[in-house]
Amino acid sequence: MTIKNVVVAGGSGNLGNAVVKELLKAGYKVTVFAREDSTSTFPSEVSVRKVVYGSVESLKPALEGQDAVVSTLATVAVGGQNPLIDAAVEAGVKRFIPSEFGINTRIVEGTAIGQLLQGKIKTVDYLEEKTKANPGFTWTGVSSGLFFDWGLAYGSIGFNKSTKTATIYDSGNEVVQASNLGFIGRAVAAILANEDKTANKYLSIGSPNFSQNEVLAIVERETGEKWEVQRASTADEGKIGLEKLSKGDYSAFRNLLRERIFKDGAGLSAKGDNSANGMLGLQEESLEDTIKAWLRS
Ligand SMILES: NC(=O)c1ccc[n+]([C@@H]2O[C@H](COP(=O)([O-])OP(=O)(O)OC[C@H]3O[C@@H](n4cnc5c(N)ncnc54)[C@H](OP(=O)(O)O)[C@@H]3O)[C@@H](O)[C@H]2O)c1
Known part of the structure; x- marks a missing residue:
């Protein structure tokens, strides 16, 4: 049936x-x-x-x-x-x-x-x-990986269109499932x-899969402006995540997730x-x- x-x-x-x-x-x-x-x-x-x-x-x-x-x-x-x-x-x-x-x-x-x-x-x-x-x-x-369209608005992709700022992890080249x-x-x-x-x-x-650098290139081209980029490391995110987890703080998920998906060579x-x-x-x-x-x- x-x-x-x-x-x-x-x-x-x-x-x-x-x-x-x-x-x-x-x-x-x-x-x-x-x-x-x-x-x-x-x-x-x-x-x-x-x-x-x-x-x-x-x-x-x-x-x-x-x-x-x-x-x-x-x-x-x-x-x-x-x-x-x-x-x-x-x-x-x-x-x-x-x-x-x-x-x-x-x-x-x-x-x-x-x-x-x-x-x-x-x-x-x-x-x-x-x-x-x-x-x-x-x-x-x-x-399904990250919710991409929802995540752009919610902030989980790392971009803020009101302030034209972005947080990019590691090289920003890793292709992420979304x-x-x-x-x-x-x-x-x-x-x-x-x-x-x-x-x-x-x-x-997953579709569209993305790298943070691809997203940066598109937002800068479309807005005609340079966005302010803050560089961050997935190793630090991992450490913060473990520290939070050891204290029973479940907001560790966000840090551990960033480490997992944005890490150079993650291949996910x-x-x-x-x-x-x-x-x-x-x-x-x-x-x-x-x-x-x-x-x-
Ligand atoms: N990949 C990603 O980036 C991403 C992001 C967010 C979520 N997710 C995952 O996607 C799935 C759906 O998430 P979502 O954000 O779409 O869900 P959501 O909007 O937070 O909630 C879905 C519905 O669940 C019901 N609900 C809320 N609290 C509940 C409770 N305590 N007990 C039973 N039902 C409850 C509500 O329906 P009613 O009020 O009508 O009962 C609510 O509209 C989850 O597995 C989540 O982990 C993935």
Whole structure:
């Protein structure tokens, strides 16, 4: 049976909103799950179900007749996805896409940043277990790298258009895995459309991947001005991250992330064999057009 009815848990969020839009465009029938006290609003084509994420009894009836669940739940909630998985299995849902959508969490076990990603890592471990016990149930994990268009505005790419300043790590030449939100939404739609090829796989996608120096060249060309560049080292970010981690300060994540992705020679971009872009038939996003749209916004 082809996947038609799709639940997006947390569909009101930064990523969820884009996933809902792309699933609707691709012709899926979308139901969004929201918490009881959520005040989020949704497009009129979407059905909304209020649920309690910690309760299989609340979730199971809301999942009856659904083919797939895409979880785009907030970072704080990723460690609590097991009841949603249990209810999906009980309701006969065929595919579960957990709230991953960042760095590849299957290759960070034993590292400092891996300690902060246990919620995501254990969720995928749990999905693997559930799949073995329930052959009709499948999962797909998606590593998208940094949210690129969202990150330009939010500051995680290192550029500030109001002050025309940038923080560039190491040489700035490292190519970093990243994805625009709409691109991730299209990847999710393509995963569900390619059910067999994507079953029980952890996939990395990314577009536009970028280097900080490429972004700098584009913003300076487009604004016609030199931006003030502060140089920083990923080794320092790593040290700060470890120091914070030793004190139980979880803001260590940002420092450890910068060390991991911007470090010269990190080699983590989603290209060639490291990328499912081609297998999913995804059209690449333009780095230049994305930056121009951000500068205009
Ligand atoms: N790669 C990147 O650069 C990057 C950046 C940010 C996030 N991420 C990852 O992407 C995924 C989605 O993140 P996001 O920023 O899109 O999420 P978000 O906007 O922070 O939250 C998504 C939705 O989750 C629900 N939610 C919020 N707090 C919750 C809680 N305590 N318990 C249950 N549900 C809660 C809310 O929906 P309702 O109010 O409607 O219930 C919210 O709209 C996460 O896995 C996150 O780690 C990646």
